[in-house]
Amino acid sequence: MGRPTAIRTQALSKSFGDTRALVSLSLDVAEGEVIGYLGPNGAGKTTTIRLLLGLIRATSGRAEIFGVDCQAHPVEAHRRVAYVPGEVNLWPSLTGTEALHLLGRIHGYVDVAYRDLLIERFELDPSKKVRAYSKGNRQKLILIAGLMTRADLLLLDEPTSGLDPLKERAFRECVAEAREHGQTVFLSSHILSEVEALCDRIAILRAGRLVEVGTLAEMRHLSALHVEAQMDGSVPPLSGLPGVSAVEVDGSRVSCRVTGSVEPLLAALAGAGVRHLVSREPSLEELFLAHYGSGQAASDAA
Amino acid sequence: MRRREIYDDRRAARAVAVTTARRAGPQGALWGYVFGATIAATAWSYSSSFPTAESRARLADSVEGNAGFAALFGPIRAIDTIAGYTAYKTMFFLVILGAIWGLLAATRLLRGEEDAGRWGLFLSGRTTRGGAAAQAAIGLATALVPLWVLTAVLTAAVGATSKVQIGVGASLCLATSVGAAVAMLMAVGMLVGQLAATRHDANLIGAGVLTGSYLVRMAADSDPSLDWLRWASPLGWIEELRPLTGSHPLAFVPIVVLIAVLTIVAVRVASRRDLGASAFASRDRRAPRTLLLGGQAGLTVRLTRPAFVAWVAALAATGLVFGLVAQAAGAALRGSPGLEQAIARLGGSSAGAVAYLGFVFVFAAGLVAIAVAGQVAAIRNEEAAGLLDNLLVRPVARWRWLAVRLAVGSGLVVVASTLVGLAAWAGAASQHTGVAVGDLFVAGLNVAPPALFVLGIGALVFGFWPRVAIGVTYGLVVWSFFVETIAAVFDSSHWLRDTSPLLHITPAPAADPNWTSAAWLVGLGILAALVGVAAFCRRDLQGA
Ligand SMILES: Nc1ncnc2c1ncn2[C@@H]1O[C@H](COP(=O)(O)OP(=O)(O)OP(=O)(O)O)[C@@H](O)[C@H]1O
Ligand SMILES: [Mg+2]
Numbered sequence: 001m002g003r004p005t006a007i008r009t010q011a012l013s014k015s016f017g018d019t020r021a022l023v024s025l026s027l028d029v030a031e032g033e034v035i036g037y038l039g040p041n042g043a044g045k046t047t048t049i050r051l052l053l054g055l056i057r058a059t060s061g062r063a064e065i066f067g068v069d070c071q072a073h074p075v076e077a078h079r080r081v082a083y084v085p086g087e088v089n090l091w092p093s094l095t096g097t098e099a100l101h102l103l104g105r106i107h108g109y110v111d112v113a114y115r116d117l118l119i120e121r122f123e124l125d126p127s128k129k130v131r132a133y134s135k136g137n138r139q140k141l142i143l144i145a146g147l148m149t150r151a152d153l154l155l156l157d158e159p160t161s162g163l164d165p166l167k168e169r170a171f172r173e174c175v176a177e178a179r180e181h182g183q184t185v186f187l188s189s190h191i192l193s194e195v196e197a198l199c200d201r202i203a204i205l206r207a208g209r210l211v212e213v214g215t216l217a218e219m220r221h222l223s224a225l226h227v228e229a230q231m232d233g234s235v236p237p238l239s240g241l242p243g244v245s246a247v248e249v250d251g252s253r254v255s256c257r258v259t260g261s262v263e264p265l266l267a268a269l270a271g272a273g274v275r276h277l278v279s280r281e282p283s284l285e286e287l288f289l290a291h292y293g294s295g296q297a298a299s300d301a302a
Numbered sequence: 303m304r305r306r307e308i309y310d311d312r313r314a315a316r317a318v319a320v321t322t323a324r325r326a327g328p329q330g331a332l333w334g335y336v337f338g339a340t341i342a343a344t345a346w347s348y349s350s351s352f353p354t355a356e357s358r359a360r361l362a363d364s365v366e367g368n369a370g371f372a373a374l375f376g377p378i379r380a381i382d383t384i385a386g387y388t389a390y391k392t393m394f395f396l397v398i399l400g401a402i403w404g405l406l407a408a409t410r411l412l413r414g415e416e417d418a419g420r421w422g423l424f425l426s427g428r429t430t431r432g433g434a435a436a437q438a439a440i441g442l443a444t445a446l447v448p449l450w451v452l453t454a455v456l457t458a459a460v461g462a463t464s465k466v467q468i469g470v471g472a473s474l475c476l477a478t479s480v481g482a483a484v485a486m487l488m489a490v491g492m493l494v495g496q497l498a499a500t501r502h503d504a505n506l507i508g509a510g511v512l513t514g515s516y517l518v519r520m521a522a523d524s525d526p527s528l529d530w531l532r533w534a535s536p537l538g539w540i541e542e543l544r545p546l547t548g549s550h551p552l553a554f555v556p557i558v559v560l561i562a563v564l565t566i567v568a569v570r571v572a573s574r575r576d577l578g579a580s581a582f583a584s585r586d587r588r589a590p591r592t593l594l595l596g597g598q599a600g601l602t603v604r605l606t607r608p609a610f611v612a613w614v615a616a617l618a619a620t621g622l623v624f625g626l627v628a629q630a631a632g633a634a635l636r637g638s639p640g641l642e643q644a645i646a647r648l649g650g651s652s653a654g655a656v657a658y659l660g661f662v663f664v665f666a667a668g669l670v671a672i673a674v675a676g677q678v679a680a681i682r683n684e685e686a687a688g689l690l691d692n693l694l695v696r697p698v699a700r701w702r703w704l705a706v707r708l709a710v711g712s713g714l715v716v717v718a719s720t721l722v723g724l725a726a727w728a729g730a731a732s733q734h735t736g737v738a739v740g741d742l743f744v745a746g747l748n749v750a751p752p753a754l755f756v757l758g759i760g761a762l763v764f765g766f767w768p769r770v771a772i773g774v775t776y777g778l779v780v781w782s783f784f785v786e787t788i789a790a791v792f793d794s795s796h797w798l799r800d801t802s803p804l805l806h807i808t809p810a811p812a813a814d815p816n817w818t819s820a821a822w823l824v825g826l827g828i829l830a831a832l833v834g835v836a837a838f839c840r841r842d843l844q845g846a
Contacts, residue, residue: 053695056842075697083695089688091605092417092500097590105596106696131417131500132586 005064006031006153006184007052012061014047021047023208024061029186029201031066031152034179036195037188038288039205045188046086048205049157052186053083065153079108082151086158088138096126096133096141103145115148121170136162147174153184160191172198196284204288219287224257226280227265232273241265318434322411322441327448332780333403334449337396337480338456339784345388345457345466358382364633371630373524374623376541385468385546389476397483397540398516400449404484405508407445408491412438413501432573435492439565442488446481453477468546476545482557483540487512489564496571502608512537536560598698599706606680606710613673614718620669621722621746624662625729628655628737655735659726659745660812664786666722667749667804670715671779674753677711678760678775682768686846700839704761708831711757719750737811745810751823752782752803758827758834765837768844778803 007029014022022044029035039045050056052063054074063070070077090099104110119126122140130138139162146154160168168191175198178185189195195202202219204212212219224245235254238247243260258265262279269277282290352358362382365371372378375394380386412435415421421434429437454477461468490511491504498504519538522531532538533556542553594600632655681704684690693703723746727739760775767774785802799805806819 050843055691055694057840074694075699078695078697081695085691087688090692091601091689093502094595095588095590098592098595101590101592102595102601103692103696106598106693106698108697127587127589129586129588 004031004066005029006033006066007186008064008067009048009052010062012048012051012063013059014044014051014056015059020208022051025205025210027203027210027213029184031184032179032182033201034175034185034187034199036199036202037186037205038190038192038195038202042207043205044208045205046157047208049083049155049186049188052155053078053081080152081155082107082146082149082153083155084143084146084157084159086139086161088142090130090138090141092131093129095129096124099130099141100126100145100148104148107149107151109150110148111150112148114150115144118144118147118174121173122167136164136167139163140167143171147178150181150183154178154186156185156187156189158189159187160189160194168194192284192288202284216284220281223282223287223290224259225262226255226257226282226286227262228253228255228278228280229269229274230276231269232275234272236268236272238265238268241268316437318429319437319441319444322438323444324441325411326407326442326445329403329407330445331448331452333400333484334452335456336780336784337392337400337449337453338477340396341388341392341453341457341476342460344391345384345460345468346463348384348387348391349465352387355382361387365630371627373520374627376519377523379544379547383547384466385472388468389544389546393476393479393540393545396480397537398512400480400484401487401512401537404442404487405491405512406505408442408488409495409501409504409508411442412492413495413498413504416495417501430573431575432569435496435569435572436565439489439492439569442492443485446485446488449484450477450481453480472546472549475543475549479540479543479545482543482554483537485561486536486557486564489561489568492568493564493571496568496575598693598703601693602703602706602710605684606677606714609676609680610710610714613676613714614721617666617669617673617718618721618725620666621725622729624659624666624722625726625731625735625742626733628659628726628730629733629735631658632656632735655730656737657809657812659730659737659742660809663722663726663745663749663811664804664807664809667752667807668779668783668786670718670722670749670753671756671782671804672776673718674711674715674757675760675772675775675779677707677714678757678764679772681707681711681760682764682771685768685843688845690843694843701835704764704835704838708757708761708835712754715750715753715757716747719746719748719753722746722749741811744815748807748810748815748820751807751820751827755803755823755827755830756782758830761834762830762837763834765834765841768841 005028007027009025009027012022012025013020025044025048037045037048047056051058052065052070054070054077058071065077066080068077094102100115104115118124122144124137124140124144126141128137130141133141139160143159146156146159160171163171172194175185175187185198187195187199196216199216201213201215203210231252231254233252235249235252238244238254238256241264243258243262244265245257245259247254247256256265352361359382365378365381375390378386378390381390412421454474457468457476458470458473460466461470461473487508490508494504494507494511495501498507515535515537518535519532519541522528522535522538523541532542536557539553539557542550544550594604684707690703694700720743723742723744724739726746727737727742730737730742731739756775756778759778760771763774764771782802782804785798786804803823806816806823808814808816
């Protein structure tokens with residue numbers, strides 16, 4: 001990789017007693033990259049981020065942020081990092097303004113104009129006390145506190161949980177701005193459309209292990225193409241063809257999935273007389289479900 | 303193939319009561335034990351301190367009719383009997399301690415749970431807001447049972463000895479009186495928890511009620527012509543019960559009525575107001591006050607300021623009271639051979655006012671230790687509530703955060719200790735007691751080392767096992783108190799005495815401070831704190 005790395009983990013592992021929350025994660029994130037970090041509940045996403053922040057100690061392995069060992073020198077690493085958690089706990093007696101003031105001072109740098117823009121964009125009323133904020137408003141507050149620092153690396157753990165669709169759109173705008181600014185974004189999220197729209201690369205975690213990492217295009221390339229065909233006559237036998245799976249026949253209509261070359265399938269269909277053919281790349285949701293829904297169980301068995 | 307889990311309806315409906323009782327019950331048992339042990343130790347030591355009828359008569363002569371004592375601690379009745387002395391010596395502190403615990407337990411288990419968002423989980427289940435409050439009341443009442451039983455049993459046990467001889471009926475009455483004070487303040491706590499906007503506000507209002515009740519009672523006891531005024535104060539009713547000195551059950555009437563009314567009103571308010579809201583308008587909006595919000599140290603100062611100020615004020619007031627009564631108390635205790643022995647056992651040699659101050663300053667040392675245990679709790683709670691995450695994900699070093707926290711705790715100890723000494727001097731000087739300011743200043747500083755030791759141990763446990771840090775720290779303080787109250791039964795070289803940090807200081811000003819053991823306590827405290835900080839820097843943050 002030509003660009004310097006923002007995050008580098010080497011065989012990073014974390015166990016809580018018997019639970020292996022993260023198993024030997026090796027991942028590089030280039031500077032300026034926006035990476036999506038996906039996985040089912042309990043996969044180890046939050047664990048990864050808390051390890052990167054030095055809030056919990058690695059059982060083994062190593063993690064660096066901009067070349068700084070973030071377990072050994074967290075303070076130095078944190079100077080270039082902003083973190084937005086999905087679950088906010090702020091001092092209930094402080095007002096929004098006071099909380100932003102405090103968090104900004106502690107971080108050491110705030111883009112004041114940008115902060116004011118964010119407050120406007122997210123429609124936050126900062127004169128209220130934290131205890132009087134709704135869940136979404138608290139989330140907006142902590143999001144603004146992270147984004148206003150313009151930190152080189154944004155570690156976002158479900159940053160839009162509880163936000164309404166308008167604010168979520170505002171968030172997407174912010175990530176786009178961060179990208180333009182050359183900031184690196186590490187985005188853990190369950191909102192796949194968000195990840196699909198924002199991220200250059202995607203990493204998928206399952207039960208603490210990295211099962212897939214790459215651009216969306218690469219992942220699509222590797223995974224099955226969805227094909228639907230309307231035949232003139234009856235449907236030829238397709239199940240035996242190389243790379244073809246999940247064949248479903250409904251009268252003269254057939255649908256199936258193909259991995260690898262489509263040539264054998266096309267030859268078989270053309271020989272039988274095909275009237276209409278549609279092929280579609282899998283959406284991120286399908287990729288995702290294939291990775292940790294029943295599809296994964298099937299391919300594990302295979 | 304649909305299967306539904308059917309839960310026992312009644313069990314689900316009792317969830318709040320059970321949860322509340324489970325959380326308050328062990329504390330009720332702990333306090334019952336402390337109360338019972340205190341009563342037993344007091345009754346026992348009276349018989350050795352004042353063994354003869356003559357020494358008891360002398361004690362009675364000098365304190366009975368002393369308006370100052372009566373105003374501060376309640377009327378003095380039959381102090382020439384073991385029962386009368388025990389009631390007089392213990393009721394005041396037990397009632398105040400029990401009342402404070404009752405208030406805090408009620409606000410924590412009702413309002414505190416609501417503030418933390420856990421109440422909402424219950425309410426989404428099979429109960430209503432009013433129903434949940436009523437159940438919580440039942441849970442709190444359940445927690446009173448172990449308190450009452452242990453107090454009664456321990457009192458009756460020592461009462462059964464030939465040396466003490468307090469009847470079972472009198473023991474039950476004493477336990478009931480203390481329990482009644484706890485119950486009243488629990489009811490107050492329930493109601494103010496419904497009225498205030500936060501648990502913190504509820505505690506402040508409750509503390510105001512308790513203080514007002516104390517002041518009315520104080521006025522009533524300061525002048526016999528104001529006796530009737532005692533009926534205007536809940537703490538006055540407890541006094542009117544006269545446990546151990548000829549009981550007076552009529553006073554139960556207002557107590558029961560008050561508890562019933564407050565509980566009913568609390569349940570009704572709970573069923574009418576919104577969850578998380580307050581019956582009073584609260585200000586959720588204000589102009590920003592960013593003073594002290596420039597960094598982590600300033601934030602710590604800001605967060606700890608209310609507790610800091612409250613403790614310093616309370617300890618200064620305690621010192622002032624000690625000073626005010628020193629002269630009279632010293633005169634009362636002069637010539638008691640038992641007392642002289644006790645002072646000698648603690649390493650002192652004087653008698654009179656100075657001896658009295660020496661005794662009570664050991665008690666003050668215990669209070670300072672409780673104050674600092676509260677700081678350890680605040681340290682742990684900041685981590686458990688996830689608030690610390692906000693600091694540590696930014697460029698704040700772990701050791702620096704904990705060091706600032708511990709510095710604030712040490713500052714509290716030093717300021718409070720100094721003020722105890724100076725306030726005691728001011729009180730004593732106003733009565734022309736003739737104690738040198740320098741001596742009391744030093745005596746004040748002398749109470750700091752045990753608290754600093756407790757703080758160090760608290761930091762050590764926090765560094766390794768954060769989830770038990772609060773329990774261990776408070777446990778250490780309670781244990782120290784306990785060993786101190788029963789120290790009279792050990793000989794001075796018994797190893798159990800060594801386990802109480804409070805017994806490693808001398809009863810200054812009745813004796814010269816032992817700077818060597820003070821230095822050991824402080825040194826060990828610092829060492830423990832350093833190890834704790836190092837451990838904290840190497841462990842996972844742990845939520846609640
Ligand atoms: N402090 C802890 N103690 C014990 N186990 C933990 C702790 N924190 C996380 N775990 C366990 O580690 C695993 C990974 O949890 P993690 O919070 O990283 O999941 P996640 O991917 O963030 O899930 P979600 O999508 O639900 O947020 C889970 O099995 C979880 O139970
Ligand atoms: Mg998570």
